[in-house]
Amino acid sequence: MSTATAGIALLILALVAVHVPLGDYMYRVYTSERDWRVEKLVYRIIGADPKAEQPWYAYARSLLAFSAVSVLFLFFFQLVQDKLPLHLHDPSTKMTPALAWNTAISFVTNTNWQAYSGESTQGHLVQMAGLTVQNFVSAAAGIAVAVALVRGFARNRTNEVGNFWVDLVRGTIRILLPISIIGAIVLIASGAIQNFHLHDQVVTTLSGAQQTITGGPVASQEAIKELGTNGGGFFNANSAHPFENPTRLTNWVEIFLLLAISFSLPRTFGRMVENTKQGFAIAAVMGFLAVVSLTLSELFQLSHHGTVPTATGAAMEGVEQRFGVANSAVFADATTLTSTGAVDSAHDSYTSLGGLIQMFNMQIGEVAPGGVGSGLYGMLIMAIITVFVAGLMVGRTPEYLGKKIRPREMKLAASYFPVTELLVLFGTGFAMALPGPRAGMNNTGPHGLSEVLYAFTSASNNNGSAFAGLSVNTTWYNTALGLAMVFARFLPMILVLALAGSLARQGHTPESPGTLPTHRPQFIGLVAAVTVILCALTFLPALALGPLAEGIH
Structure with a gap:
């Protein structure tokens, strides 16, 4: 068994091992009636009443205001x-x-798109008190919206879906902060740096030249960068930098961190709706899509097809030698299946079909397992759409978890995915049509289109990774990608919260012989198929002009 294969097997076992305990812990966090002392202090400072529940529109207002x-x-x-x-x-x-x-938009929306070089642009104070803080609270906001939607399924005949401020504070203090501290200690022990050095480390290279090396509080930012599926690196090279990701062990730890919460949230969902089988069904869909994606990614990278030449060593182009092609492909797949966007290799150097898989991972809505919170509510939206489609096929009134999927619920669910899809396609179209944005393309032909398509796919799905052959630090790209990030983050969240409110106002409909079972393998396969088909129909023409054309060429 190769090292990479062993690492993948160990990763799967680790995710399975934490699924139940971490999912149960998060369930207790969001259902406990007890507030910690530090939380009470925060509530007093911000003027929030932790005992006051909010209807969905008040919850949404709090989210948008914050x-x-x-x-x-x-x-x-x-x-x-x-x-x-x-x-x-x-x-x-x-x-x-x-x-x-x-x-600012990038980090608040959990995208962490970086049109700058961290070590040469952002000071340590901004990295710690600005960017890292947003890594925590933007992730906590995503989990909060997912929990609000789950409450919509769990509650009956009420107008309330929770308290945004309580969910935000608890997610930050009880979940993200303690796990990040443990993760940072592991990274420091494994060689990641944690100091306050600026430009005072001058070393002599092997060629005899002088090089200035920037230090900084790296490990503390690295842990929450992965755990919160943020992705913004302290250094421009991100997780390919040895100060952020020194060894294969830390590479494995980072992949585990960026997947752990998202793969455990379906268990939280199952506990909150008092049906753990439903949680396992959602986790199974996520796992199935992830395994298929990882298999294809490894196949396309290790087979050296596409634009990567067949010369000796050419497959290592853009790959950090400490990790190798196989481990880099695992990282790339995990970071695009979630909304992390962290990279330990250059996605622009991947084979055409390897790059296509990374792009398509984002285009299916990053639901396998997706970002913290956003992956769960995205997958629940797909489950609702699947129930509706299945109901039409067999002539039954669609129901999911005891809630009827009426025209209002279906309109909200159906409006969810077109938001990001329209942003991707319109953004790419404008960039290709205008001479200014086209001037930022360092490549022409299908690969040049792929770089632009990847940029808007990444921004519109709040991912943050990039094909680096595109110059995006321009006024047009900074503005356009910023707008894509903010609309793609908050419009779907508003739709999700409105759906949560609509579901919460309903009563519970008992199961009947006509109720579609939503925990069996047939339904799991149907949700996976609907997820892929909906996105394939939307993006296939653009992919055909970009990475598919490049691969054929």
Whole structure:
């Protein structure tokens, strides 16, 4: 058995091992009536009443208000960082308003798209108090929306779906913070750095030249970057940088962290709706899609087909030698199946079909298992659509978890996926039609189109990874991609919360002989098929002009 195969097997076993205990722990976090002392202090500071429940529209208002304040704070924080402690004395990339806007939107929306080089643009204070803080709260906001939707299924004849401030604070303090501390300690023990060094580490290279190396509080940001499916790296090279990801062990740990919560949330869902079989069914769909994607990714990368030449060693182009092709493909697949966007290799150097798989992972909505929170509510939306389609096929009233899927619920669910799909296709179309954006393409032909399509796919699915052959630090791209990120994050969230409110107002419909079983293998396969087919029909023409044409050529 190869090292990569053993690592994949161990990864699967680890995810299976934590699925129940972590899922049960998160269930207790969001259903407990007891507040911790530190949480009570936070509630007093922000003026929130932890005992007051909110209807979906109040929950949505709180989410949008918190996010808007976060964007404004981070925007101005970046612009004035040169007047604050722990800043870079001579940053090579100046933080312009357009770049600050793009970065603020990026981190608040859990996208972490980086049009800047972290070590040469952002000071340590901004990295810690700005970017890392958003890594925590943006992830907690995603989990909160997913929990609100689950409450919609679990509750009956009520207008309330929870309290956003309680869900946000508990997710941050009880889940993300403690696990991140453990993850950071493991990374530090394995060689990741954690210090406050600026440009004071000068070393002599093997060729005799002088090189200045930037340090920083890396491990603490790295842990939540992966755990919260954020993806923004302390360094421009992201997880390919030895300070962020020193060994194959840390590479495995990072992959595990970025998958752990998303694969465990279906268990939380099953516990909250008091039917663990439903949780296992959702986890099974996620696992099935992930295994298929990983198999194809490994096949296309290791077979060296597509645009990668067959010369000796050419398959290592863009791959960090510490990890190799197989381990890099696992990381790439995991980071695009979730909304993480962290990279330990250059996705732009992948084979045409290997790159297509990474793109398609995002285009199916990142639901296998998806980002923390967003993967679960995205998959539940797909389950609702599947129930409706199956009901039409057999002439039954569609029901899911005791809730009728009426025209209102179906309209909200059906409006969810077109948001990101329209943003991807319109954004790519405008970029290819306008001379300014086209000038940022370093490649022509199908691969040039693939780079633009990947950029808008990544931004519109709040992923953050990129085909690096595209110059995006321009006013047009910073603005356009920023708009794609903000609309793709919050419009689906509003639809999900509206759906949660609509479901919560219903009573519970008892199962009958006409109720479609939604925990059996047939339904699991049907959800997986609907997920792939819906996205394939939308993106196939664009993929045919980009990576598919490149592969055939």
